[in-house]
Amino acid sequence: MRAAHLLFAVLLAGSLASACTTRQEALQANDPFEPVNRAVFSFNTAADRAVIAPLAHAYRDTVPSPARTGVHNVLTNLNQPVVFANLLLQGRPGEAFATASRFGLNTIVGVGGLFDVASEANITRHDMDFGLTLGHWGVEGGPYVVLPFLGPSNMRDTLGRFADRYPHPTYWVEDIRETDAIWVYRGIYALDIRLQLDETFASLERSAIDPYVQLRSVYRQNRAAALGRQRDFEDLPDFD
Amino acid sequence: MLRQPLTAITGMLAALLLLALSGHAFAQSASEAEAFVQREAQEVINALQAFRDGELDEATLRRNFRDRVDQLADVPRITGFVLGRFRRGADEAELEEFRTVFREFAINVYERELGNYAGQTLDVTGSVTRAPGDFIVRSTVRARGNGEDVAVNWRVMSGDNGLRVVDAEVMGVWLAQTQREEITSIIGNAGGDISAATRALRQRTR
Numbered sequence: 447m448r449a450a451h452l453l454f455a456v457l458l459a460g461s462l463a464s465a466c467t468t469r470q471e472a473l474q475a476n477d478p479f480e481p482v483n484r485a486v487f488s489f490n491t492a493a494d495r496a497v498i499a500p501l502a503h504a505y506r507d508t509v510p511s512p513a514r515t516g517v518h519n520v521l522t523n524l525n526q527p528v529v530f531a532n533l534l535l536q537g538r539p540g541e542a543f544a545t546a547s548r549f550g551l552n553t554i555v556g557v558g559g560l561f562d563v564a565s566e567a568n569i570t571r572h573d574m575d576f577g578l579t580l581g582h583w584g585v586e587g588g589p590y591v592v593l594p595f596l597g598p599s600n601m602r603d604t605l606g607r608f609a610d611r612y613p614h615p616t617y618w619v620e621d622i623r624e625t626d627a628i629w630v631y632r633g634i635y636a637l638d639i640r641l642q643l644d645e646t647f648a649s650l651e652r653s654a655i656d657p658y659v660q661l662r663s664v665y666r667q668n669r670a671a672a673l674g675r676q677r678d679f680e681d682l683p684d685f686d
Numbered sequence: 687m688l689r690q691p692l693t694a695i696t697g698m699l700a701a702l703l704l705l706a707l708s709g710h711a712f713a714q715s716a717s718e719a720e721a722f723v724q725r726e727a728q729e730v731i732n733a734l735q736a737f738r739d740g741e742l743d744e745a746t747l748r749r750n751f752r753d754r755v756d757q758l759a760d761v762p763r764i765t766g767f768v769l770g771r772f773r774r775g776a777d778e779a780e781l782e783e784f785r786t787v788f789r790e791f792a793i794n795v796y797e798r799e800l801g802n803y804a805g806q807t808l809d810v811t812g813s814v815t816r817a818p819g820d821f822i823v824r825s826t827v828r829a830r831g832n833g834e835d836v837a838v839n840w841r842v843m844s845g846d847n848g849l850r851v852v853d854a855e856v857m858g859v860w861l862a863q864t865q866r867e868e869i870t871s872i873i874g875n876a877g878g879d880i881s882a883a884t885r886a887l888r889q890r891t892r
Binding site: 469470471472475654655656659660662663664667668669670671672678679680682683685686 | 763764766767791814816822839841843852853857858859860863864865867868869870871872874875883886887890
């Protein structure tokens with residue numbers, strides 16, 4: 447399996463190297479791999495239309511809303527140790543403590559996270575990942591990449607995705623990590639997140655001039671904002 | 687990781703909707719810019735609520751939108767901005783065609799979103815003066831039902847005709863900046879041909 451991963455990485459690196467662009471707009475957007483990224487974007491769009499969206503809609507149509515909300519709450523709760531670890535790594539112990547409190551409360555009182563009692567208790571929910579932690583430490587995003595099935599990212603955030611697996615509870619339990627159970631978890635996670643994104647996917651379809659570039663721009667701006675880099679509005683462009 | 691950027695798109699549409707329907711004013715200070723966004727946005731909200739309650743039909747709502755969009759948002763300024771470096775040295779006839787199609791595109795897209803944002807309320811929460819006549823007005827759009835509130839920032843600039851909204855931001859994503867990246871990418875791919883963007887916009891308007 448590891449040899450297969452290595453081979454995939456080598457092939458990917460080779461593909462990227464041979465698929466660089468010299469176009470000014472792409473380079474300004476830090477997207478030197480635009481040709482291959484566009485191909486992956488097209489693949490993702492096709493996969494979504496053919497398989498992922500229909501499955502997500504079937505899930506919506508067959509599973510009652512309260513059950514779906516419970517599933518969403520469990521998945522969100524399972525991610526809290528990841529948030530906790532990243533907040534600690536960023537030197538934010540207060541928010542890390544609040545996140546730990548959320549996790550404890552929702553896991554115990556909220557029946558394994560089915561019920562979000564922490565929100566009812568006004569304990570703030572934070573979103574954090576290792577890509578943002580690296581950014582907090584001063585690591586730049588690097589070139590933009592589109593990941594198969596996962597969508598927009600950059601080199602830093604892709605690395606962050608791998609790192610975030612380790613503090614996640616599904617990694618702690620060998621019976622989940624080393625068996626097909628992990629794929630069941632990932633399948634449910636994919637359905638849930640796709641359903642959460644349903645209206646925004648439709649908005650993207652309706653509003654984009656070039657959907658690929660729109661998503662790239664939105665991703666870059668959103669991540670910069672999550673790092674607090676736009677708080678003072680000093681870097682806005684001139685209009686004239 | 688994907689959810690936030692895509693959620694921001696929905697928020698951007700709400701922002702543009704309010705942007706396009708915001709009002710006409712000749713104020714020049716930050717406090718007046720705040721009042722401009724609050725007052726005019728409230729009118730939009732009232733119209734949306736009337737539409738939602740059945741007191742205003744969709745055709746009237748759309749007609750109002752089209753009647754007001756040019757005088758309310760600084761469309762020529764936004765159009766020039768989204769063209770980026772390709773605005774310089776462009777053929778005037780091509781530019782004029784682009785302006786017409788760009789405005790039509792924007793109106794068509796955001797008209798379709800009208801129904802999604804009826805019933806929301808907007809509260810202005812403060813402002814930042816970037817430079818004389820260049821303001822950021824902060825606001826919160828309060829969602830209906832179980833939806834989450836969305837923070838929306840408005841870039842308001844003064845010009846010959848008073849204040850105008852030129853851009854709106856949700857979750858760090860600026861609408862006009864995003865559109866500029868899309869349009870300049872299309873033009874760049876076409877070797878600097880602005881009509882390529884006009885064609886793409888026309889196709890998306892259909």
